[in-house]
Amino acid sequence: MRITEAYLHVLDANSDVKLLSERHMHIDLEIEDYASKHIEGFFEHLDIATNEIDAIQKMNPLSDDFKETTLNVAELFFDVMKQCEEIKPCDLMCLKFEREGATLIGFLKLNFRTSFAHAVELEDNLIVNKIIRQVTTLPYKTQKVEEGFLVDLTHRQVFIKDKTVTVDGRKTKYISEYVLGVGHTLTPKRKIDLIAKTAQKVIEKYDDKPLIATAKIKQMITSHLDESGGVNMESIVASCFDTEVAKDAYLSELNDKGIDPDSITINETQKKKLKRTQKIKTASGVEIILPFEYVSRSENLEIVNHPDGSVSIQLKNLGELL
Structure with a gap:
């Protein structure tokens, strides 16, 4: 440059x-x-x-x-x-x-930011070192x-x-x-988030394993962006939604929000910024962070709902400990 x-x-x-x-x-x-x-x-x-x-x-x-x-x-x-x-x-x-x-x-x-620096002053012919607040540093x-x-x-x-x-x-x-004086346009990050969150909303309504299905669509979105810098929505919808009702509901939600998935384009550097993990949080304060790719495979994760309302999560196929 x-x-x-x-x-x-x-x-x-x-x-x-x-x-x-x-x-x-x-x-x-x-x-x-x-x-x-x-x-x-x-x-x-x-x-x-x-x-x-x-x-x-x-x-x-x-x-x-x-x-x-x-x-x-x-x-x-x-x-x-x-x-x-x-x-x-x-x-x-x-x-x-x-x-x-x-x-x-x-x-x-x-934007100006607040920082602190030393200042040397003379009081009664004696040197006094002080800390002063600066509000115009960059x-x-x-x-x-x-x-x-x-x-x-x-x-x-x-x-x-x-x-x-x-x-x-x-x-x-x-x-x-x-x-x-231009119209507001969504950032790639906002578009990706909306596509994923809209999918999650539809999945929770129509799928009996929403956690796995949501991870699958997030993994596919990330995979498409990695491979081509864009999103093939037709392929994602066909792979991630089992019924025509769910597919139509998802596409309708995207249309209502004014989201055009085909408008998403990112470069090689931006691909490195993509989110690739999913966080699972429980009421007891336990948090588990897992890759989309791992959670998207049903054989890797089992969630059991107990009669007392508690939940057990079993992780499988983890490979060896490092």
């Missing part, structure tokens, strides 16, 4: 402070590494929503004047920050950069950026790390609505 232009704007609506940079920022290797780590998160994590560049209504990503674009975006952020105290003060890092043959612009909202490069977006000008795509806040008494994804 190579940064070609950068600006930093300070936005703190709580204090009514808006300091917009009038010149570009010098980028040394250390700062470029810091920015690069945060930018790569937009391509590595499953909680990033995507959209088409043509859907953007609020700002002009195709402007030749990048400085003017950053000022426009900073104003859009500040306007919505004034309407919602939930949106944290920040430094808005605005970047134009090249990555893997593509030209992109990025807007990283680096996220470490190992931490996630909480909010921001990238625009891929070459492939005409937008990547959004958004946050749900309340504006005028209404819950909204504020970057999508107030900064970009």
